[in-house]
Amino acid sequence: SIYEHAADLPGLQYDFVISICAGGTAGLVVANRLTENPAVNVLVLEAGVSNQGVLDSNIPFFVNNLLAPNIYDWNYTTTPQSALNGRVIPYYRGHILGGCSAHNDMFYTRGSMDDFNRYAALTGDPGWSWDEIFPYFLKNEKWTPPADGHDTSGQFNPAVHSTYGLTEVSLPGFMWSLAPRVIQATREFPDEFPFNLDMNSGRPLGIGWLQSTIGHGVRSSSATAYLAPEFVRRGNLHVLLHARVTRLVGGRRADHGELMFGGVEFMRDGEPDSEILVAKAGKEIILSAGTVGTPHLLMNSGIGDKRALQALGIPTLLDLPSVGTNVSDHPVVGLSWMVNSTQTLESVTQNVTAFSEAFAQWNRSHTGPFVDHGASQLGWFRLDRNASIFKEFRDPAAGPDTPHFELGFSAGIPSIAAPPEGMSGHLMTIGVAVVSPVSRGTITLSSGDPLDPPLINPGYMTSDFDLYTLTEGLKRAQRFLTAPVWRDYVLAPTVDLNAFTPDELQQFIRNSTASTSHLAGSAGMSARGARYGVVDPDLRVKGVKGLRIIDASVLPIVPSAHTQATTYVFAERGSDLLKASWT
Numbered sequence: 001s002i003y004e005h006a007a008d009l010p011g012l013q014y015d016f017v018i019s020i021c022a023g024g025t026a027g028l029v030v031a032n033r034l035t036e037n038p039a040v041n042v043l044v045l046e047a048g049v050s051n052q053g054v055l056d057s058n059i060p061f062f063v064n065n066l067l068a069p070n071i072y073d074w075n076y077t078t079t080p081q082s083a084l085n086g087r088v089i090p091y092y093r094g095h096i097l098g099g100c101s102a103h104n105d106m107f108y109t110r111g112s113m114d115d116f117n118r119y120a121a122l123t124g125d126p127g128w129s130w131d132e133i134f135p136y137f138l139k140n141e142k143w144t145p146p147a148d149g150h151d152t153s154g155q156f157n158p159a160v161h162s163t164y165g166l167t168e169v170s171l172p173g174f175m176w177s178l179a180p181r182v183i184q185a186t187r188e189f190p191d192e193f194p195f196n197l198d199m200n201s202g203r204p205l206g207i208g209w210l211q212s213t214i215g216h217g218v219r220s221s222s223a224t225a226y227l228a229p230e231f232v233r234r235g236n237l238h239v240l241l242h243a244r245v246t247r248l249v250g251g252r253r254a255d256h257g258e259l260m261f262g263g264v265e266f267m268r269d270g271e272p273d274s275e276i277l278v279a280k281a282g283k284e285i286i287l288s289a290g291t292v293g294t295p296h297l298l299m300n301s302g303i304g305d306k307r308a309l310q311a312l313g314i315p316t317l318l319d320l321p322s323v324g325t326n327v328s329d330h331p332v333v334g335l336s337w338m339v340n341s342t343q344t345l346e347s348v349t350q351n352v353t354a355f356s357e358a359f360a361q362w363n364r365s366h367t368g369p370f371v372d373h374g375a376s377q378l379g380w381f382r383l384d385r386n387a388s389i390f391k392e393f394r395d396p397a398a399g400p401d402t403p404h405f406e407l408g409f410s411a412g413i414p415s416i417a418a419p420p421e422g423m424s425g426h427l428m429t430i431g432v433a434v435v436s437p438v439s440r441g442t443i444t445l446s447s448g449d450p451l452d453p454p455l456i457n458p459g460y461m462t463s464d465f466d467l468y469t470l471t472e473g474l475k476r477a478q479r480f481l482t483a484p485v486w487r488d489y490v491l492a493p494t495v496d497l498n499a500f501t502p503d504e505l506q507q508f509i510r511n512s513t514a515s516t517s518h519l520a521g522s523a524g525m526s527a528r529g530a531r532y533g534v535v536d537p538d539l540r541v542k543g544v545k546g547l548r549i550i551d552a553s554v555l556p557i558v559p560s561a562h563t564q565a566t567t568y569v570f571a572e573r574g575s576d577l578l579k580a581s582w583t
């Protein structure tokens with residue numbers, strides 16, 4: 001059941017409880033899988049609001065509505081980013097059941113085989129390798145026909161997908177004028193921009209059709225999939241909304257001197273004077289509060305770098321200096337061009353009548369322009385082998401099949417964002433992202449008050465490698481548009497990079513870099529016995545008994561992909577590890 005008020009819960013003392021905070025992408029996977037066993041009671045404490053009936057979450061085209069300061073987001077910003085000329089930028093995090101999966105861009109990308117084989121090598125656990133993880137992709141995914149029912153042969157490889165999982169995944173369900181041209185350009189420049197039938201095979205390099213967590217024109221999130229009505233009905237699964245967990249409590253030493261906690265303290269979200277309650281966990285506590293929320297909770301509970309905690313007056317229960325360190329993310333810059341077509345997103349976003357018609361069509365049949373948000377293909381590329389940057393830096397990519405940067409193609413200014421000032425007409429956009437970054441950042445506390453937001457410092461572009469890679473990515477995007485197919489289509493860029501000196505181009509990048517919101521690694525997994533890291537390969541917090549972390553914070557390095565698919569498979573395997581411990 002899903003509860004809005006703590007007073008309605010059957011109780012806070014569970015005999016056989018696995019308490020999970022919180023109800024995000026990973027948390028709901030774990031809650032679902034554990035409650036397959038009716039003897040296990042699970043309590044999910046989620047700070048955010050319900051996803052039920054939230055049109056901005058359900059309708060793919062409305063994705064950007066969720067990102068303005070509002071109740072569906074934690075409304076965080078980064079610290080001033082030193083390598084972005086001191087800019088403070090928004091740092092989005094879902095504050096809604098389903099977490100980021102209920103408010104992200106829905107791109108479904110698994111990353112490279114190398115990414116997972118590197119996780120296995122770093123942790124000494126072959127269970128995290130591509131071959132061992134692959135069945136979990138299939139367990140998570142429910143391949144679904146696109147909303148327009150078009151023939152998808154030649155657009156994906158069915159051999160690497162499954163139809164029996166829970167998260168719906170589909171190809172674009174509405175064709176804008178851009179999409180066939182991107183594919184045509186891969187035919188015209190097959191060596192530089194090869195077509196890849198399926199970027200989710202473990203070998204992502206090249207350009208292929210985008211797959212998204214959308215089913216029948218509607219977003220598929222961990223809330224819609226893993227908390228579908230047949231699961232909510234389970235008597236052993238309790239989800240409490242508006243429940244802000246502030247810290248782990250009841251810390252004591254177990255038999256072998258390990259730290260143990262009895263439960264978690266929580267209060268009503270947004271009501272700092274509300275009653276503080278404690279949910280007790282008989283077996284294990286699982287933290288799934290995400291890359292920002294999880295280290296925040298650990299540090300507020302006295303688990304973190306001793307000196308930093310002391311400075312804020314938080315008693316240290318466990319000196320674990322890696323908490324909140326070594327975080328990595330993908331910086332992105334979007335470039336737009338005016339195009340000679342009326343078949344772009346602007347035909348809907350800039351025309352009230354067309355917008356109303358599209359809305360009516362979606363309501364009627366879940367078809368039409370609102371079934372996607374305009375992105376059609378993604379491309380994944382490596383720097384040239386002889387690139388000068390490799391004289392200074394070792395290749396940070398996980399292996400030879402792993403990209404350094406990504407190009408994402410959108411049929412306009414994505415979703416309902418306004419076009420650049422003074423600009424009218426029709427556009428296309430290529431997002432250029434660094435996907436094997438060298439820069440690292442931190443999550444730290446701003447104070448000893450658990451209700452204060454943490455300091456989020458992704459450290460964007462603090463490595464010259466990332467600046468170099470983004471610059472090369474922008475050049476590659478421009479080069480792509482010299483293919484013959486674009487001759488009558490692309491009119492002019494909204495920003496002419498060719499008019500810039502190298503210094504001006506660098507400034508342009510520093511002034512326009514945004515976040516992909518793919519932050520990972522703030523509670524990184526490392527080998528048993530390693531002197532760094534926060535969790536062991538079984539996702540147990542090192543030095544603590546009965547406490548695991550299952551969310552994107554445990555990824556030791558951000559994968560070379562949008563991060564939800566990786567989060568889902570970590571949660572699926574994490575659930576199996578938990579089950580194995582308790583049966």
Ligand SMILES: Cc1cc2nc3c(=O)[nH]c(=O)nc-3n(C[C@H](O)[C@H](O)[C@H](O)COP(=O)(O)OP(=O)(O)OC[C@H]3O[C@@H](n4cnc5c(N)ncnc54)[C@H](O)[C@@H]3O)c2cc1C
Pocket residue numbers: 021022023024025026027045046047048067092093094095096097098099100101103104105106107108109243244245246288289290291293294297516517518519550551552553561562563564565567
């Ligand atoms: C705007 C945006 C766009 C993105 N686009 C994509 C994309 O297109 N494709 C892709 O693959 N990835 C994308 N991502 C990234 C991806 O969604 C995340 O990496 C992934 O979903 C993280 O899952 P998680 O379980 O670690 O955390 P989350 O899904 O964030 O779950 C954490 C949950 O914990 C709750 N919580 C936090 N603190 C507390 C607390 N103290 N008490 C109670 N509850 C708490 C939060 O409300 C949230 O529900 C995007 C992310 C964002 C924000």
